[in-house]
Amino acid sequence: MNLKEEIIRLKKELDVTLVAHFYQRDEVFELADITGDSLELAKKAKETDSKYVVFCGVGFMGESVKVLSPEKTVLMPKIACCAMARMIDEGYYEQNLRIINEAGIPNENILPITYINSSAAVKAKVGQMGGMVCTSSNAYKIIEKGLESSKKIFFVPDRCLGQNFAKSLNLKSAVVGDGSNLKEADIICYNGFCSVHQLFTVEDVEFYREKYPDILIAVHPECDPKVCDMADFVGSTSQLIKYIKELPVEQKVAVGTEFNMVNRLRQKNTYILSSTKPECPTMNETTLEDVYRTLKSIEDDNISEETLIKVNDDVIKWARVALERMLEI
Secondary structure, three states, rough: OOOOHHHHHHHHHHHHEEEEEEOHHHHHHOOOOOOEEEHHHHHHHHHHHEEEEEOOOOOOHHHHHHHHHHHHEEOOOOOOHHHHHHHOOOHHHHHHHHHHOOOOOOHHEEEEEEEEEOHHHHHHHHHOOOOEOOOOOOHHHHHHHOOOOOEOOOOOEEHHHHHHHHOOOOOOEEEOOOOOOOOOOOOOOOOOOOOOOOOHHHHHHHHHHHHHOOEEEEEEEOOHHHHHHHHEOOOOOHHHHHHHHOOOOOEEEEEEOOOOHHHHOOOEEEEEEOOOOOOOOOOOOOOOHHHHHHHHHOOOOOOOOHHHHOOOHHHHHHHHHHHHHHOOO
């Protein structure tokens, strides 16, 4: 059996849209009807007429589709877990709030903002407190809007993203639990991070600058602030793609983000900013076989509970509030 041909057949015959994140394996990515970054995919999936959305990515992304489109049946061939999203849950969120309270900052003076790389349950907690969601491409706008409240921003779960955006806005940041002064900070960061983007180091930047004096360094804002400070360009996944595609073909560029995405950008003069392959292990869990089995389960009317994305109504309600506050901005 040719899996690729079978997947194409099933897509044609079923009321389904196949969605894949930029970080997916090439063979999965190439068969998708919609590709993009996490929020873009949730929005585009919502706009489709399909009853079924088969989402190739990590768990929080499938949840975002369900939150924005509760009427759709959302399936994931592999409900892989983003390591960063897994670093925070409702309990850790509340625990961090208590630490901030104990530092002399009451909840009424806190506005939470959660990076989209978080569970629907965490998004719901944020929504209940009057907060909102952000992505790496719109975080500037969301944080600036949040600061209009004159409250301190509690940014979860990625400390690097929070620190990098604070620095770019000339604001003070602090990280819960690292001994820094929370009361003096404009943005208080939860102590989470992306394990892939932590692979890029100052030494990597120095290596490429020494080897190719005219090279440009382009990185994702989930990278360590020291790395971002040395870069020529810092941007979200979609912003990195646009920046690199617009460079002259002879311009060398070293890119600090996930391997699969960088590998697809362009064939010449593009380098991975790491001596270690920065491949997201959970994003790479989904295989063609998984996609085929999921589509076949729809055809056979035998959908596995293990592939079905479920979010309870109350979480959908408040997570959607947090997401829609962002979309309004």
